[in-house]
Amino acid sequence: MTPTPLRDLFQNNLQGDQELPAKQKQVLKAALDLFAAQGFENTTTKQIATLANVSEGTVYKRFKTKDQLLTAVLKPIINDVTPQMASEFKQVLTKRQFDSISDLIITIGQDRLQFVFDNQKELRILLGEILKKTERVKEFSQLLTTSIIPAVYNQFDQLKAHHKLVDWDNERIFQYIVSIILSYVTQIVMFSAQLDLTQILSDTAEFFERGLAPIE
């Protein structure tokens, strides 16, 4: 079961908004695509209007400045899409209990690496834009933290209870795992690396099996 692409989540989310006129939705959709493809500064409002099949004036009807438009694009991603994404991921985490660190890592890894792989373009640019405004960064990361973390920590706790995980702080364990998975993510997104995901995950699992084994 592959994760739903970011772009689709975004669009579904837009359609749920009763208040927003159809044309404005087209604007947001066009803006997302163009920002993702060329970055914020390199996208003109005219391009957005054209792609959205809308006049330039319409772009400004609701969003008073180009910057507000960016915010409007980012907001649903941060407020709605990411949670949705997160909950999708959470399902993976809560559907069943993992019986080892290996199991956990391979499952998580497969799911998220796939997601990143499928959304390279959007992630690369949107990340860039998000990073430019420090406030946004905070919002965004908090989001992730509050929704996914509990599910993961719960799994950690259960593994610990079964004496299958070292008794360190969940934060610390989480950091190590995320770090290494993210490093592969980076290689994929930034360098378009062609990696053997299966091999990598099994190696990584082996490593954590040792590094995070409970202390006897």
Next chain:
Amino acid sequence: MTPTPLRDLFQNNLQGDQELPAKQKQVLKAALDLFAAQGFENTTTKQIATLANVSEGTVYKRFKTKDQLLTAVLKPIINDVTPQMASEFKQVLTKRQFDSISDLIITIGQDRLQFVFDNQKELRILLGEILKKTERVKEFSQLLTTSIIPAVYNQFDQLKAHHKLVDWDNERIFQYIVSIILSYVTQIVMFSAQLDLTQILSDTAEFFERGLAPIE
């Protein structure tokens, strides 16, 4: 012994160029600072001229377009500054032999985390600009790879010989270590996290001591 800041390395490197007129050096220096502070697109050639105490025409005397100016700023960093930086780091690696993974990680970590910490601003933006052009990414990463890696691998080999490190591929070991250190780097650069570097490094060292212990 703290690592030399990027900005100073850049400037020293410029001063070595006999051919480039003083004003042109001022231009490059100003451009680096402004690009680092506000990004490429948000920096005006007029701003650069003003900061460099130079007319706008002068900016264009040598560098025919704003883009060429960016390249001219990046080139010495990639061709000269980074190697210098790398060799500085290499010295740390070759000066002495490490007697454990912990030792290695703490030493490396301290040096590089400090460097990143000191150059947050420059790294954040320049990295952004470098990432925009895929060709540059390749150049840049190859650079790092060829100059530092051998020294690190040499240390690994010696630790293995003394039966103090698991007998995995050096690449694999390197990836794990770098991943986790980079994850802290990221937290510093992107989120301006206030971290207790000493604590972190000792924890990380402990983790690797277990995960990378030789198999009995």
Next chain:
Amino acid sequence: MTPTPLRDLFQNNLQGDQELPAKQKQVLKAALDLFAAQGFENTTTKQIATLANVSEGTVYKRFKTKDQLLTAVLKPIINDVTPQMASEFKQVLTKRQFDSISDLIITIGQDRLQFVFDNQKELRILLGEILKKTERVKEFSQLLTTSIIPAVYNQFDQLKAHHKLVDWDNERIFQYIVSIILSYVTQIVMFSAQLDLTQILSDTAEFFERGLAPIE
């Protein structure tokens, strides 16, 4: 009945264009006047904007470059104005039958010399611009050729039939007549010569009466 000035023809033609906004028409009109008065390179887009009572941005709304603006000025002249001009001239040629070479030359000469005289400024510069692009030259001259020539040749043929014109190729006869009339045109346009058109035409007519008399 004096021929309609080029500038008026141009303006009438513009007004016929329903699609083009009023301000854009002002731009074209201003551009024609300025190009004619100072040449293309010596005319600023700002000057055009000012004369047209329009912002500089408006100049570029429709015409993406200054060069396209020149083309846009020249196009109606080539495509519409000249034909109109030509047809006006053709009327003179077809309205009645000429009963001698003298008659023909004096009539043609008066009409066209007057036209040139009235449009000195426009002709002088526009011709210059037209000549810079060889492709345009071709277009332009073909235009003239296809629309006027037949009417003239028809007159020649009738004169020949009445045994009032030498039996040479029409092209050859046309060339001689046009050459000499153009030479006076040139003197008017280029040197602002003050010529006694009536005297000149009667002299010229006399000359042709002899040179082009039918061979007995």
Next chain:
Amino acid sequence: MTPTPLRDLFQNNLQGDQELPAKQKQVLKAALDLFAAQGFENTTTKQIATLANVSEGTVYKRFKTKDQLLTAVLKPIINDVTPQMASEFKQVLTKRQFDSISDLIITIGQDRLQFVFDNQKELRILLGEILKKTERVKEFSQLLTTSIIPAVYNQFDQLKAHHKLVDWDNERIFQYIVSIILSYVTQIVMFSAQLDLTQILSDTAEFFERGLAPIE
């Protein structure tokens, strides 16, 4: 005996100037070539400096503005080269006596048409530049007038004396002949027409033989 090309005459003339430093001569030569090839406005002083193998400063050593440089290029052409050219042509006119209008026309025509043909590029542009400043036009045409005309008129007078030419004003006769020859010149220069010069000249001669025959 083909006429000497304009460019060579210009250069020879420069070499005769003792006062002008060698580098300045290079500048003038380069300027002529570039102005001829691309027009005045489209030629930069840097281009001139480069082609002349000279620094930009040197270009301004003697010629204080770009416009003065144009004047300096045009001056020798008007003051020295054209007279030389004219005298060359005059020789053709005075070397022998012509025994008919045909003879005269064919000889003149061949010589001058050839000259124009060989100097198309220079003539086309230089003429353009000359035409832009009305004062220059006057200078230039007077030049031609005073040096060549007498020789031509002398020939006319002799033909008249031998009862081989109509007894009209020399100016009038001259105008007719020059007009028609110039019309062919124009076709060559402007439209790069491929004309059969021999045929044309013999036709033209025939025409004038009739049009300018003495009145019985």
Next chain:
DNA sequence: AATGAATGAGGGTTCATTCAT
């Protein structure tokens, strides 16, 4: 005299934003 770095006014062009319809 010659150099070429430096100047800076001004040119063409873009684009976020406004506004009349």
Next chain:
DNA sequence: TATGAATGAACCCTCATTCAT
């Protein structure tokens, strides 16, 4: 509400010209 013409500030860049060496 939607349109798209209009705006004008600001940008990148050019180039004739000056000036220190």
